[in-house]
Amino acid sequence: MADTEQIPESIAELVPNFTILTLPMVTRFRGITEREIMLFEGPDGWAEFSPFTEYDAAESSRWLRAALEFAGLLPGTAEAGPSAVGQLADTAGRSGAAAVRSVAVNATLPACATSEVESILARYGPVGTVKAKVAEHGIDSLPADVERLREFRRLFPSTTLRLDANAGYSLPEALRACAELAELDLQYFEQPVAAVEDMARLREQLDGLPVVLAADESIRKAEDPLRVAELGAAEVVIVKVQPLGGIAAARSIIEACGLPAVVSSALESSVGLAAGAQLAATLPRTPVSRELLGEHPACGLGTGRLFAEDVVSADLSVRPVNGQIPVTRIVPDPQRLERLAVDQGRFDWWSMRLQECWSVLRPSLLSSRS
Ligand SMILES: [Mg+2]
Structure with a gap:
């Protein structure tokens, strides 16, 4: 042809x-x-x-x-x-493991009143990982963020906690925030600052603070997503299927970066989330990713619950149940x-x-x- x-x-x-x-x-x-x-x-x-x-x-x-x-x-x-x-069957076959049928997802804790933490997270049912949004109003939110997250830790002492600042701090502000938030036992801190160069500087200046940096916007919006790895700007990368050009492209970027990856959504219907789940189910597992993210890292694909409507009924959708989403194809x-x-x-x-x-x-x- x-x-x-x-x-x-x-x-x-x-x-x-x-x-x-x-x-x-x-x-x-x-x-x-x-x-x-x-x-x-x-x-x-x-x-x-x-x-x-x-x-x-x-x-x-x-x-x-x-x-x-x-x-x-x-x-x-x-x-x-x-x-x-x-590819899914192939990957599973090569590794000798059974095909993965579900993947863990994180719950999301928005910027909310401290008194609402328990009720908001109760809606998710049992989940192993929570991602909390911080820096809604930049560094001005820090006292409220600290208070809210201390309450979270009091309620959920053993739940894995990630933070996402969506590039809400300047470099000096990010250093201050990391110093204050490190006590909360974080799995990682997503994109405290915007520029990939500042991510790299922040990592250098953390100076022994137990905070792992993850790059989200620096991968997804960047001209060159590999600069994160070249500059040593993060230890974990957040990948999204559509913004990166598909499952194969995302896999190549993960491979080229050589960093543990966490799959996240681009606010999609169950049809789009199914592509993310497919990537999440076939991510490479390395000693470093096990060390930083554990055996079954939660992905950020639980966003179906942000929608009042989906393209299939709830029981057929890619919505989290008990912290898991199915790896499946969706027929609307x-x-x-x-x-x-x-x-x-x-x-x-x-x-x-x-x-x-x-x-x-x-x-x-x-x-x-x-
Ligand atoms: Mg993010």
């Missing part, structure tokens, strides 16, 4: 049918109360393409690559074909697709966006073949 046939100019030849949905969220998150997503089906099953609406075509084209790969529609590359499930419920469908204006906007992203992605697929 000629290249131009296999990698057509019009995405409509690869993806003739798709559906666009609005998923209402339980509460405002990341400044939004509903999430628009595209779903389509390929030979390997259903896939989700859901870059946030403000993302440009260049950034969003990586998300499209991920969706095409998960659907089995990525043309002209080594990843094409019935990939995901095959047609009635839900109909009920949650966007209006014609939004459908047209996404149709154009799909083609724009394809026009950015296509040349790289053509050049990777030649």
